[in-house]
Amino acid sequence: MKRFKSIWMVLPVALIFMAACEDDKDNPMFSSTDVPRIFGWSTVNKYFLDIKDTLSLGMKVSPEDGATYTWLIDGVEVANTKQLNYKFSEVKSYDIRFEVDRNGVKNYREAEVIVIKPFVPKEYTKKVVGFMTRNGSLETINLQNITHLVISSAVVDENYETLVDTVFTSLNIPLIVTAAHNEGVYVLLDVSGQIDLANGGPVYANYGFYNVIKDEGMRDQAITTFLKFAEDNNFDGVNIYLNNATEGQGILKTDITSAFFNAVAERLPAGPNGKFFYTATAPGGWLTSEFAPLASIEAIDWVNLQPFRYGAPEITEDAPVSGFKELAATWEGFGLPKEKIVDGIPAYGLHYKYPKDGTTVGWGNMWMYTSYDSYKSILARDADAQTKNKLEVDDGIFYDGHPSVQAKSEYVIEAGLGGVMVWGIENDTQDQSKSLVNKVRTTLGNP
Secondary structure: OHHHHHHHHHHHHHHHHHHHHHHHHHOOOOOOOOOOEEEOOOOOOEEEEEOOOEEEEEOEEEOOOOEEEEEEEOOEEEEOOOEEEEEOOOOOEEEEEEEEEEOOEEEEEEEEEEEEOOOOOOOOOOEEEEEEEOOOOHHHOOHHHOOEEEEEEEEEOOOOOOOEEOOOOOOOHHHHHHHHHHOOOEEEEEEEOOEOOOOOOEOOOOOHHHHHHHOHHHHHHHHHHHHHHHHHOOOOEEEEEOOOOEOOOOOEOHHHHHHHHHHHHOOOOOOOOOOOEEEEEEEOHHHHHHHHHHHHOOOOOEEEEEOOOOOOOOOOOOOOHHHHHHHHHHHHHHOOOHHHEEEEEEOEEEEEOOOOOOOOOOOOOHHHHEEEEEHHHHHHHOOOHHHOOEEOOOOOEEEOOHHHHHHHHHHHHHHOOOEEEEEOHHHOOOOOOOOHHHHHHHHHOOO
C-alpha cells in the first residue's frame, strides 16, 4: 500500500510539470516587432462559392495580441474583424485580401473568389473525357477543352482495411469538383485496381480488385464505400476500371464480373445535377476480351477504351491510328452501341532507349529500356513536336501529336462514336495552340 501511495503522491507533481511545459509550448513569448503569421488560407489561393451562399472565412493569426484586421474585396474595405461573412451579388470573380497590422508590422494574404451559378452542363457535339490522375491539379488542366472530367482513382484492393483507398492526399477534391461544375463540366470518380498512373495500364498480375468482387460481402462493402465517397463529394458519376478481370491464366469468369457491374447499377444515387453517370474503362491488346461483358450491361452509359500501350519489344508506335480504329470495331462487335464507344488518346509518348551491347530485349526486360514521357516534356525537347508523331531521340519517342490526334478525332465523327477520352490530361500543355486536348475539341466541333 505504501508503494502505491508514494506513486500517487509523485504523479500530481509530474502532471503539474508537464502542464507547465505544455503551457510554455502553446504560449510562446513574442516581441512587439514579430510578424503576425496567418494560417488557414486557401493553399491554391482560390475560393469557390455558390451565388446563394455567404463567404465565411476565419483566419488564425499568431501572434494576435494588439493586431487589427482589414478585409478588402476588389480593393474596397468590407470588414475589420478576424472573421469575414460576406454575401456577393454577382456571378463573377473577385479579388479578396486579408490584412493584419500588429504594432505597425503588417502581413497579408490574397486570393480569387469565384462566385458560381447553378450547374449548367456545357453544350457539345461529342464527348471529350479527360482522365486526371493523382499527379494532376487544377493548375495543370484546362476545363474549357473537356466535357467530362474523371479523377483517377479510388483504388480497390483486398489488402486494404476499408477495401477502397479514397484518400487523395495531393488533390483538393471539393475544389476541383466545384471548379469543373462552374465550367459546365461533369465530374466522375474513377474506381480502379492498382494501375500505372503514367500510362493508365493495369499492374501486371495484380488481382486485388477482382478478388474483392469475387466475395459478395467484400464486394458490397466496396460498392458502399466508393459510392458514398462519390455522393459525399458531389461527383456526377463513377467510372469503373476493373483492371484485371480473370482468375489468372486467362480464365474468364463473366458471371463474377457481370454480377459486380449489375450490383453497382442497382445502387447508383441520383447525382447532384440530375444525372449520375455510370461508365467503365476497358484496355486494348490481349486483355480486351476480359471486358466484353460490359457491352451487355444496359445501365452503363459508355465505355472508355484504351487503344494504347501497343509498344512492343521491336521499336514501334505505342498508340497507332490502326489500333484506335480496330479497338472501336472490336467493341462494336461485342454489341456495344457506337454512341457508347469513347475511344482513347494518350497524352504521353513511349521512349525507347535500347542497349547497344548486344543485350536481347523482350517483354520481360523491355521496361528497363523504355520510359513514358509526358506530352509537355516532349514539347520541351522540341517546340514543334505538336506537328509530329515521333521524335528522333535515342531510339525514338512515339506519341500522339496533332496529326494523329486529328486523324483519330475525325474517325470518331466518321464512325459515329460517342467521343474521345484522354489519359492523363495533366500531361498536356497549357499552350492552346499546341494542346492535344484542344485539338481534339476543335476537330470534334465542340464549342
